Amino acid sequence: MAQQLLEVNDLHTQFFTRDGVVHAVDGVSFELAAGETLGIVGESGCGKSVTALSLMRLIPQPPGRITQGSIVFDGQDVLKMDDDDVRSIRGNNIAMIFQDPMTSLNPVLTISRQISEALELHLKMDKSEARKRTTELLDLVGIASAKKRLDDYPHQFSGGMRQRVMIAMALSCNPKLILADEPTTALDVTIQAQILDLLKTLAREFRTAFILITHDLGVVAGMTQRIHVMYAGKIVEKADTTELFANPKMPYTWGLLRSIPRLDEHRKAKLVPIEGLPPDLIAPPPGCRFEPRCQYRHDVCKEKEPELTHIPNAKSDHEARCWGTQQGGWLVDTDWRREIGDTRLLEEIKKEVADLPPETKKDGEEPPIVPPPPVH
Amino acid sequence: MAVTTPPPPGEEWTRTRSTATVGSGKNLLDVKALKMHFPLTQGIIFQRQVGAVRAVDGVDFFVEKGETLGLVGESGCGKSTTGRAILQLYKPTAGEVRFDGTELTKLGGEQMRKMRRRMQMIFQDPYASLNPRMTVGNIIGEPLEVHSLARGREKTERVQELLRVVGLNPYFTNRYPHEFSGGQRQRIGIARALAVEPEFIVCDEPISALDVSIQAQVINLLEELQDRFKLTYLFIAHDLSVVRHISDRVAVMYLGKIVELADRVDLYERPLHPYSQALLSAVPIPDPAVESKRKRIILTGDVPSPVNPPSGCRFHTRCWKAQQICSEVDPEFIEHEPRHWAACHFPGA
Numbered sequence: 001m002a003q004q005l006l007e008v009n010d011l012h013t014q015f016f017t018r019d020g021v022v023h024a025v026d027g028v029s030f031e032l033a034a035g036e037t038l039g040i041v042g043e044s045g046c047g048k049s050v051t052a053l054s055l056m057r058l059i060p061q062p063p064g065r066i067t068q069g070s071i072v073f074d075g076q077d078v079l080k081m082d083d084d085d086v087r088s089i090r091g092n093n094i095a096m097i098f099q100d101p102m103t104s105l106n107p108v109l110t111i112s113r114q115i116s117e118a119l120e121l122h123l124k125m126d127k128s129e130a131r132k133r134t135t136e137l138l139d140l141v142g143i144a145s146a147k148k149r150l151d152d153y154p155h156q157f158s159g160g161m162r163q164r165v166m167i168a169m170a171l172s173c174n175p176k177l178i179l180a181d182e183p184t185t186a187l188d189v190t191i192q193a194q195i196l197d198l199l200k201t202l203a204r205e206f207r208t209a210f211i212l213i214t215h216d217l218g219v220v221a222g223m224t225q226r227i228h229v230m231y232a233g234k235i236v237e238k239a240d241t242t243e244l245f246a247n248p249k250m251p252y253t254w255g256l257l258r259s260i261p262r263l264d265e266h267r268k269a270k271l272v273p274i275e276g277l278p279p280d281l282i283a284p285p286p287g288c289r290f291e292p293r294c295q296y297r298h299d300v301c302k303e304k305e306p307e308l309t310h311i312p313n314a315k316s317d318h319e320a321r322c323w324g325t326q327q328g329g330w331l332v333d334t335d336w337r338r339e340i341g342d343t344r345l346l347e348e349i350k351k352e353v354a355d356l357p358p359e360t361k362k363d364g365e366e367p368p369i370v371p372p373p374p375v376h
Numbered sequence: 377m378a379v380t381t382p383p384p385p386g387e388e389w390t391r392t393r394s395t396a397t398v399g400s401g402k403n404l405l406d407v408k409a410l411k412m413h414f415p416l417t418q419g420i421i422f423q424r425q426v427g428a429v430r431a432v433d434g435v436d437f438f439v440e441k442g443e444t445l446g447l448v449g450e451s452g453c454g455k456s457t458t459g460r461a462i463l464q465l466y467k468p469t470a471g472e473v474r475f476d477g478t479e480l481t482k483l484g485g486e487q488m489r490k491m492r493r494r495m496q497m498i499f500q501d502p503y504a505s506l507n508p509r510m511t512v513g514n515i516i517g518e519p520l521e522v523h524s525l526a527r528g529r530e531k532t533e534r535v536q537e538l539l540r541v542v543g544l545n546p547y548f549t550n551r552y553p554h555e556f557s558g559g560q561r562q563r564i565g566i567a568r569a570l571a572v573e574p575e576f577i578v579c580d581e582p583i584s585a586l587d588v589s590i591q592a593q594v595i596n597l598l599e600e601l602q603d604r605f606k607l608t609y610l611f612i613a614h615d616l617s618v619v620r621h622i623s624d625r626v627a628v629m630y631l632g633k634i635v636e637l638a639d640r641v642d643l644y645e646r647p648l649h650p651y652s653q654a655l656l657s658a659v660p661i662p663d664p665a666v667e668s669k670r671k672r673i674i675l676t677g678d679v680p681s682p683v684n685p686p687s688g689c690r691f692h693t694r695c696w697k698a699q700q701i702c703s704e705v706d707p708e709f710i711e712h713e714p715r716h717w718a719a720c721h722f723p724g725a
Contacts, residue, residue, distance in 0.1 A: 043587045158678045188450035188614065190675045193658035197674055215588055218617075218660030222667035242664050259592035261621030263644070263659045264666065270599075271621070273592030277557055350543070 004072075005176060005209050006032040006055075011069035013047075013054045016062060020282040024050040024064075026233035034176060035207040039220030039241070041256075042230035045278060048213045049099075051230075052179045055211075056096055057086050074176065092122040095170035099182035101162035105154040111138075112150035115169050122173045137168040141198060160191035167198065177209045184219065196223060217256060221245060229253050232279050232289040235308060239318040249311055249320040252290045254336040272340050275349040288323065293349060295341030296324055296331055404576055404608050405439040405462065410471035412454070412461045416683065430682050431457040433632035434471070436709060439576075444602065444609040446623030446640075448616055448655070450679060454632040455612045456500075459578040462610070463495055464488055475576070493523050496569035500581035502561035506553040512539070512564055513549030519571045538567040541604075542597060559590035566597065570605070578610045583618065595622060616659050620644050625715075628652045631690045632682055634709065638716040648712055648723035651691050689721065697722050 013025040025047040032038055042048045053059050054066055057078060071078040073094065078086065098104040106114060115137060116130035125133065131150065138146035141164040154162055163183065170178050180199065184192040200223060203210050212224055220227055220241065227244045229237040229252065237250040248254055255274035276293035279285055285292055291301040300323050311318040312327050324331030340346075413428040432454040439445045447455045461468045464480050473480045475495065483491060496519075499505035506515055516535045520526045526534050536546035542563040553561055562582060569577055579598065583591040599622065601607060613619050619626055620640060627637040628651065636649040647653045654673040661667055675694045680686055686693050692702035701721055709719040 043589055160678055188679075189616070189655060189658045190450060191678070192660075193672055193674050194676075196660070197672070216660065217662035218667075221662050221664045222660055245662065245664050256588060257662065259589055260662065261595075261617045262663075263617045263620060263656065263661055265617075265620065271592040271596055273596060274589035275593065277559070278587075278589075 003075075004031040005034040005036075005074060007070075007072040008051075008055070009070045009072070011051065011054060011071065012067045013050050013059060013064060014067050015064045017282075022281045023233050023284060024281060025054060026281075026284070027069075028230075028233075028235055029069075030228060030235065030238070032177070032209055032211065035203075035209055036226070037203055037210040037212065037224040039224035039227040040211060040213045040230060041215065041217060041220055041227060043215055043278065045281070046230045047233040047281075048230050049181050052096065052181050052211065052213055055179060056090055056094060057081075058090075058096075088122070091118050091175075092173045093175050094177045094179065095173070095175040097163075097166050097170050097178065097180040097183045100186050101159055101166050102186065104166060105162055107154055110151045110153055111157070111165055115165070115172055118169065118172045133172070134168075137172055138165070140171070140202075141165070141168045142194075143168075159187055160194060163187060163191075163195055164198070167195070167202070171202065171206070171208075174206065175208060177211070179211045179213070181213045182215070183212070185214070185216070192219075199223070217245075217260065229256070232284060233281055234289060234321065236290065236321045237319065238308065239314075240316045243314065243316050243318050247314070247318070248336060249318065249325045249331070250290075250322050251294050251296050251324070251331070251336075251341070255293075258336070258340070275346060288321070295343070295346045295349065296334070297345070298323065298330065402440050403438045404441045404476055405610075406472070406474040407435060407437050407458075407462065408472040408474075410435050410458065410461060410473060411469045412457050412466055413469045427683055430632050430685060432461060432468075433682075433685070435629070435632075435634045437627055437634060437637055439608055439610060441575075442602075442606055442608055443624040444611050444622055446619035446626040447610060447612045447629060448614060448619050448626060449629035450614060450655075452679060452682065453629045454682070455614075455629050456580050458629070459497070459580050459610060459612050463492070463497060463578060465497075490523075493572045494574055495576040495578070496572065496574040497578045497580060498562075498565050498569050498582045501585050502558050502565055503585070505565055506561055508553055510552075511549060512551050512553070512556075515553070515564060516549075516567050516571055519568060523572055525572065534571070535567075538571055541570065541601070542567045543593075557590075558586050559593055562586060562594055563597065566594075566601070570601065573605070574607070576608045576610070578612065580612045581614070582611075584613065584615070591618070598622065616656060628655065631679060631685055633690060633719065634717075635691065635720070636716075636718040637709075638713075638718075642713070642716050648716065648718040649691075649720045650695050650697050650722075652718075689719070 009029050011025055011028045015022040015024055028051055040048045040051065055071055059066060066079060112131060112134050115134045119125045119130040119133055134150060135146050138149065143149060143161060143164055157165065184195050187195060196219065202208065212220060214220055224241050227239060227241050228235045229250065231252050237253050248257060258272040259274055261271060274293055279289055279292065287302040287305055291297050294301065306321050306323045308319045308321045309326050311320055311325060322331065323329055410432055411434055412432040413430050415425045416427040416429060417423040418426045435458060447458065449455045457466065460466050462473050468481055475491065478491065480491065513535050516538055517531050520531050520534060535549055539546045539548060544560060544563055553564065556564065583594050586594060595618065602609060611619065611622055623640050625637065625639050626643045627634045628649065630651050636643065636647065636652045643652065644656065647656055654675050657671065657673045677694050680693055688703040688705055689707050692698040695702065707719045707721045709717055711717050712723055
């Protein structure tokens with residue numbers, strides 16, 4: 001096997017809160033080759049952003065801590081580095097594009113100052129060189145009359161343009177890996193199309209590896225080579241993009257695909273939602289994490305947690321974390337488009353939601369203290 | 377502009393030029409030339425008006441009884457303002473809003489309050505639209521009291537019934553909003569809107585703040601309620617896939633104007649306005665096989681400011697078809713095909 005750019009092994013990131021330990025990322029392993037694009041898909045709270053922040057060692061500590069695992073980037077374990085070494089990688093070899101372009105730029109510094117900071121720090125450029133390079137970068141990401149806009153402040157830029165600035169900043173030191181955490185979620189569709197188009201061209205041109213984190217299956221469909229689906233802190237399905245959409249295996253992935261209306265849907269079919277609520281990550285279910293919401297469940301799902309296993313007879317490398325899809329399992333030949341599972345079970349799960357109070361506090365008590373959310 | 381009436385069922389529609397507001401008995405809502413401008417002022421003590429944000433700048437449409445009209449557009453195009461101006465939550469600058477034959481813009485306070493019973497709103501953010509100091513029972517019961525529909529025991533029973541209707545446990549009445557998840561809160565918001573048995577509901581991005589797996593639950597609930605209570609929806613959203621799913625007809629807005637209005641299938645299969653075409657092509661489809669074959673129209677630049685909109689057609693600054701005339705003459709909103717209106721000098725593919 002070729003040398004991987006990034007190898008993540010059994011990563012555990014936990015947040016220590018007053019209510020207990022939140023297992024935000026719970027044993028995530030994956031690898032990425034140079035120049036490869038990977039999509040991580042999941043709902044909010046499934047640990048996809050925390051995974052990205054862990055890779056950059058940006059988990060706020062306390063309350064968070066990476067408790068176990070290794071992150072080997074370019075032959076070095078990021079978790080064993082001291083802070084100075086991490087700093088020399090961060091922004092230089094691994095760059096990040098954040099979700100919200102409105103809040104991730106510093107409002108009191110000019111655009112040129114913010115981009116050239118990394119250039120001066122990592123590439124040891126002097127001021128005029130850095131300024132020249134900044135202009136080139138802004139040109140590259142498609143900011144009109146870049147030279148004139150160098151000394152503008154972020155508020156003078158629109159949302160789409162700010163995201164372009166973020167991308168320019170990420171590209172500034174020619175990183176080997178870019179983590180894009182929901183890069184287009186805050187943007188309008190037409191602007192989203194612009195930004196995705198730009199990211200695609202850049203990835204091709206510079207052969208940069210990308211990890212694209214999103215909740216939108218549509219976005220990853222056209223952008224990535226491989227996709228990992230996350231649920232409740234774990235990767236539940238891994239496959240090539242074409243394989244995943246053609247032959248999804250895990251009931252959670254089916255649920256996601258069935259619950260979003262498609263733009264090219266012809267008949268007004270009824271959506272099949274995933275009933276129920278995501279599990280509490282302080283006390284996750286002992287068996288399969290998706291079991292409480294799964295209409296295909298058997299008794300074994302509740303008792304023992306399945307491992308990520310290879311799908312028998314898959315066209316390409318394809319793994320799923322499900323008892324039903326393992327060799328001889330009951331879901332191996334299920335056509336997810338036709339068989340929506342046990343409808344009686346579906347109704348039962350639906351009713352459970354109506355009855356299940358999300359907090360078990362008694363009336364009259366103080367509102368519960370919500371643990372601080374993982375940093376955005 | 378001539379006003380035509382739709383033909384009785386089974387008859388051919390005669391092709392005529394007409395406004396999009398067809399006065400007929402079937403329409404629950406008729407909106408004509410609705411404008412909503414917000415003044416921009418300068419000065420500290422003596423404020424003088426220096427301009428206006430033309431959030432909604434002359435829109436015409438109608439909503440038929442029992443249908444869902446989807447209103448789509450990018451942020452800042454005026455779709456939410458349109459919804460609020462219809463319910464008279466803003467006093468419209470100009471234009472007419474006729475609800476079941478009654479002109480709303482001319483109604484006084486008390487008359488309008490009575491009218492509000494028949495039209496309700498579901499808000500975008502389920503975290504901000506419920507008062508954190510009120511119990512769920514009070515939140516849902518308040519409209520019942522305001523309109524003196526029920527009190528005491530009857531009210532409690534009605535609230536419990538409403539909770540059951542939206543798929544929550546009827547014994548949640550003493551709980552506070554913070555005890556619920558986003559999807560459950562949105563259900564509470566829906567129960568509150570349903571409390572007064574309205575005919576018309578403006579759904580302002582009701583699912584944008586929810587997670588993917590929860591969105592479908594709420595969409596299905598809205599559809600079930602529509603069937604059950606014969607509701608009419610104005611469904612405002614920026615997600616074109618969701619709008620296609622839920623709407624019977626769809627209106628596309630750009631910078632304060634409706635640029636295209638058509639039946640769901642017509643609009644999605646044969647969009648006439650270049651903006652609609654670009655918007656549709658920009659939506660990613662979760663299928664790599666389809667995605668690799670699609671041609672994407674990528675618009676350049678951003679939406680211009682509604683304070684100082686472009687001359688002529690507002691879209692001409694980003695339009696790849698723009699000619700001389702587009703920057704000079706504002707195109708009329710014309711019925712190009714039966715029940716398919718568009719405002720463009722060069723409509724079609």
